[in-house]
Amino acid sequence: MRHFYTELQRLLEREFYADNFxxxxxxxxxxxxxxxxxxxxxxxxxxxxxxxxxxxERPLRMEVADRMKRHLSPPIERYLRAAESGLSPESExxxxxxxxxxxxxxxxxxxxxxxx
Amino acid sequence: xTRVTRQxxxxxxxxxxxxxxxYGGDFTLSSGLKSKYYYNGKRAVLRPxxxxxxxxxxxxxxxxxxxxxxxGLEIGSIPIAQAVGAAGLEAGREIPAFIxxxxxxxxxxxxxxxxxxxxxxxxLLTSGRKVAIVDDVITTGGSIEKAxxxxxxxxxxxxxxxxxxxxxxxxxQGIRDRGYNFRRLFYTNEEGHxxxxxxxxxxxxxxxxxxxxxx
Numbered sequence: 001m002r003h004f005y006t007e008l009q010r011l012l013e014r015e016f017y018a019d020n021f022x023x024x025x026x027x028x029x030x031x032x033x034x035x036x037x038x039x040x041x042x043x044x045x046x047x048x049x050x051x052x053x054x055x056x057e058r059p060l061r062m063e064v065a066d067r068m069k070r071h072l073s074p075p076i077e078r079y080l081r082a083a084e085s086g087l088s089p090e091s092e093x094x095x096x097x098x099x100x101x102x103x104x105x106x107x108x109x110x111x112x113x114x115x116x
Numbered sequence: 117x118t119r120v121t122r123q124x125x126x127x128x129x130x131x132x133x134x135x136x137x138x139y140g141g142d143f144t145l146s147s148g149l150k151s152k153y154y155y156n157g158k159r160a161v162l163r164p165x166x167x168x169x170x171x172x173x174x175x176x177x178x179x180x181x182x183x184x185x186x187x188g189l190e191i192g193s194i195p196i197a198q199a200v201g202a203a204g205l206e207a208g209r210e211i212p213a214f215i216x217x218x219x220x221x222x223x224x225x226x227x228x229x230x231x232x233x234x235x236x237x238x239x240l241l242t243s244g245r246k247v248a249i250v251d252d253v254i255t256t257g258g259s260i261e262k263a264x265x266x267x268x269x270x271x272x273x274x275x276x277x278x279x280x281x282x283x284x285x286x287x288x289q290g291i292r293d294r295g296y297n298f299r300r301l302f303y304t305n306e307e308g309h310x311x312x313x314x315x316x317x318x319x320x321x322x323x324x325x326x327x328x329x330x331x
Contacts, residue, residue, distance in 0.1 A: 018146035019258070022218075057191070059154040062142040116138060116154075 004031035005084045008044065012077055016069040017060065021052035040083065043096050044076060047103050059116050071106050075099045120173050122320045125312055128169050129302055132281070133310040135160040147256045149285060153308030157252030157280055161195045170301075171199030174250060174278055176319065177299050178204075178211065181276035183248035185232070185240055187214030189263040192252040196280065200250070212240055214247070216263040228266050243271030254279035254300070257287035264296070281310065 004027065011024045025048040032041035051068075079095035087095070138154040145151055160166045178186055178200060186197045197213035204211035212232035220227040231240040241247070249263045264274050274296060282288045282300040291298040302310050 015144065015148060017144045017148040019148060056146055057156075057158075059138060059156070060144045062144050062150065065144045 002031075002034075004028075004035075004041070005080045009077060009080050012073050012080075016051075016065040016072075018052055018056040021048045021055065024048040025052060037092075040079065040092065040096060043099055047072070047076075047099065050103075054110065064113060067109075068106065071109070072102060075102050120169075120176055120320050122317055124169055125173065125301075125316055125320055128166065128173065129310055129312050131163075131166050132157070132160045132302065135163070135166075136281075137308050137310070139308060145255060147258060149255065151283075151308075152306065153304075155253055155281060155283065155304070155308070157192060158195070161199070161252055161280070167195055167199040168202065170196060170280065171201075171203030172206075173301060173316070174200050174248075175203040175207065175211070177276060177278055178248050180319075181248060181297060182246055183211075183275050184246050185212050185214055186248045186250055187216065187231075187263075187267075188249045188251050189216045189259045190218060192259070193250045193263070196250045196252060196278075200248075214240055214267075216266045218262075226270070229270070239270075241267055241270045241272050245272045246275045247272045248276040248278060249274055250278045250280075252279070253281045253283060254287040254291070255283045255285050257290045260287075260291060 007027055008024065008031070011020060011027065014020050025045050028041045028045035028048065032038040032045055035041060051072075075095070075098040079092075079099060082095060083092070136155055136157055136159050138156070139152065141152075141154075143151045143154045145154075161170060174186075174196060186200045187193055188197065194213075194215055197215075201211050201213055212234065214229055214231040217228050217230070226239065226241075229241055234240050247267055249260055249267070251260055251263075254260055260277055260279070264277070267274060277291050277296045277298045279288060279298075279300045280302065282303040284304050284306045288298045288300055299315070300313050301316055302312055304310055
């Protein structure tokens with residue numbers, strides 16, 4: 001059996017760059033397709049699919065990549081750590097809301113980063 | 117078709133150097149590698165005058181290799197393949213294009229390619245078809261390797277791989293090491309200066325003529 005939580009955590013520990021976004025998206029999708037409760041991994045898949053779309057053809061400065069990672073990774077990592085030991089539906093929903101809210105606030109930040 | 121001249125190649129190098137490079141910072145590339153410069157080939161390739169010249173230069177390589185179709189991974193390859201097609205028409209030849217998608221569509225049996233329809237109503241990318249893979253840049257070679265993998269799975273024979281620019285990371289060597297006929301027009305050093313591949317100059321006509329770029 002694959003340890004999707006651990007594999008995703010390992011990818012999130014890496015720096016943020018387009019190929020890593022694509023790899024995380026692929027893994028999250030695979031996890032969503034093989035889980036009884038696919039919603040959390042569907043959320044992670046969507047987040048990184050959109051990041052890949054937004055940044056693959058755009059210059060990504062190292063400081064922006066670092067800022068993006070600092071902004072987006074913590075709620076996902078918190079969810080993955082908590083989910084490994086089991087979560088109530090309510091607690092899972094809270095984690096997912098935090099991930100989505102953080103992603104939406106990143107999109108606001110991203111809009112203000114000049115396209116070079 | 118008028119043969120590509122050395123002057124054309126110098127002019128193309130100058131246009132690409134001027135249009136495609138961004139300096140002054142530390143960039144994280146798609147592959148995760150770090151770089152002092154950022155290269156965006158589309159800033160030049162999408163200009164009709166530059167595209168026309170690129171088409172003519174790459175067409176020569178395509179004809180030498182005997183490729184019947186030109187394409188590669190989206191989106192870098194698309195304007196190049198179209199430019200080669202346009203140059204082919206100028207020379208009285210039709211060279212159809214194809215696109216390899218980064219992600220397969222979720223339907224159909226040929227879900228990872230979009231291809232021109234050959235006259236005979238068959239698929240373009242079929243067993244034994246000689247194809248050229250093109251891209252605007254090669255860094256680690258990942259995009260080109262993906263395109264090769266997809267077209268070879270459809271039975272095609274990759275007779276040529278062309279990158280407009282080989283970045284200083286040297287991804288072209290990996291393609292050569294796998295036995296492919298890899299050609300580049302230009303290459304960079306670590307500072308992002310663009311140099312002409314000598315082999316390209318050897319194949320160009322000596323005669324100077326009026327430049328074709330209209331910037």
